[in-house]
Amino acid sequence: MRQVTLLGATGSIGDSTLDVLARHTEKYQVYALTANQASEKLFEQCQRFQPKVAVMRDRDAARTLQIALKEAGIKTEVRYGDAALTEIAADPQSDIVVAAIVGSAGLLPTLAAAKAGKRILLANKEALVMSGALLMQTVMDNGAELLPVDSEHNAIWQCLPVSDSQQYHFADKGVRRLILTASGGPFRDWSAADLATVTPEQAVAHPNWSMGQKISVDSATMMNKGLEVVEAHWLFGLPANQIEVVLHRQSIIHSMVDYLDGSVLAQMGNPDMRTPIANTLAWPERIDSGVMPLDLISVGRLDFKAASFAQFPCLKLAYQALKAGGTSTAILNAANEVAVSAFLENRLKFIDIATVIEQTLMAVSSQTADDLEVILEADRLARQQAERVIC
Numbered sequence: 001m002r003q004v005t006l007l008g009a010t011g012s013i014g015d016s017t018l019d020v021l022a023r024h025t026e027k028y029q030v031y032a033l034t035a036n037q038a039s040e041k042l043f044e045q046c047q048r049f050q051p052k053v054a055v056m057r058d059r060d061a062a063r064t065l066q067i068a069l070k071e072a073g074i075k076t077e078v079r080y081g082d083a084a085l086t087e088i089a090a091d092p093q094s095d096i097v098v099a100a101i102v103g104s105a106g107l108l109p110t111l112a113a114a115k116a117g118k119r120i121l122l123a124n125k126e127a128l129v130m131s132g133a134l135l136m137q138t139v140m141d142n143g144a145e146l147l148p149v150d151s152e153h154n155a156i157w158q159c160l161p162v163s164d165s166q167q168y169h170f171a172d173k174g175v176r177r178l179i180l181t182a183s184g185g186p187f188r189d190w191s192a193a194d195l196a197t198v199t200p201e202q203a204v205a206h207p208n209w210s211m212g213q214k215i216s217v218d219s220a221t222m223m224n225k226g227l228e229v230v231e232a233h234w235l236f237g238l239p240a241n242q243i244e245v246v247l248h249r250q251s252i253i254h255s256m257v258d259y260l261d262g263s264v265l266a267q268m269g270n271p272d273m274r275t276p277i278a279n280t281l282a283w284p285e286r287i288d289s290g291v292m293p294l295d296l297i298s299v300g301r302l303d304f305k306a307a308s309f310a311q312f313p314c315l316k317l318a319y320q321a322l323k324a325g326g327t328s329t330a331i332l333n334a335a336n337e338v339a340v341s342a343f344l345e346n347r348l349k350f351i352d353i354a355t356v357i358e359q360t361l362m363a364v365s366s367q368t369a370d371d372l373e374v375i376l377e378a379d380r381l382a383r384q385q386a387e388r389v390i391c
Helices: 012-022 039-049 059-074 082-090 104-115 125-142 151-159 213-221 223-236 274-284 311-326 328-344 351-363 372-390
Strands: 004-007 028-035 053-054 077-080 094-100 119-122 145-148 175-182 245-247 253-259 262-269
Touching: 004 012, 004 082, 004 104, 004 311, 012 028, 012 039, 012 094, 012 274, 028 039, 028 077, 028 082, 028 145, 039 053, 039 059, 053 059, 059 077, 077 082, 077 175, 082 104, 094 104, 094 213, 104 119, 104 125, 104 328, 119 125, 125 145, 125 223, 125 328, 125 372, 145 151, 145 223, 145 262, 145 274, 151 223, 151 253, 151 262, 175 223, 213 223, 213 328, 213 351, 223 245, 223 311, 245 351, 311 328, 311 351, 328 372
Parallel strands: 004 028, 004 094, 028 053, 053 077, 094 119, 119 145, 175 245
Antiparallel strands: 175 253, 253 262
16 A cells, blocks of 8 residues: 655645545555645545645644544644645655645655655646756655656656656657647637736636646746746756647647657647546556546547747746756746736736746846755745836
């Protein structure tokens, strides 16, 4: 029986993960669940899965959860705070950690899980975007497994040859390029003039996927795909010029690998995150995920289109930050988080998200990203600068 710690249990990835786990109670047991402030939802999850530990980042939310669990007669231990998140990620009583905390808050717990030699199901882009070299080195040094849950990276991983190393060097295995597919989000057919009036409600209404607010806005700006380009670089060891983004509105092909001999391998499936979760959870085995089989006749057609930097300037900024190296991608990520938050709070226009990120990248100097404190300082400075740009 494998013990699973789920970081970010109350988000969309958390819901999907728990759905898969519930289908295989003979193989997996939930050891710990964590959340930020959603104590009511975490209480419901604790009722169903009876974890040994529940962690809330927010102290008041933890107190509310503790009272509710006690009244219900549930013996789950409640902890709170960032230190508790890091400790539970490294707890030796679990061997699988699902890293599904959105944003930079997921960095330290993911690093802790890597140092503890866990199998990490990585659904948090920011851990690699902020500290790609450091995280990959930590994984290798401690014998951890880093398996990608993002549908695009999971697709590429399934289409690549098996490697016995966590630091992949697939250029030596005949790979010409990686092709990341992108739905294009809710505004893929909008004109530049139309984008000036976008509301938060429109931005979070993704046409294909059910996701949280922040990720949905990132999909609308295509920053989500930009972060995935950075992530793919660190996961698979290929430079930016060998990672391409293609718009594919149906979200049926989740990504592709182009080989030197002319072969292109694609991973296909219905747009449902339970597929990559089940794939990484059970690897190298295959288990039922609950996802409906793909009906190609019903799909009917697959469309592709070039991703325009003019239409999606955030994607261009991500490529530029990756090529610049160092802490540039950490600065990019921090500025984006601040800008997206301001947009969701109606303090910033949708079309100005890219402007805030670009001006922050210009104002904050990039440093060598081989030290955690340097990375965290770059994150702090970028957030301050982004707020100054917004104000």
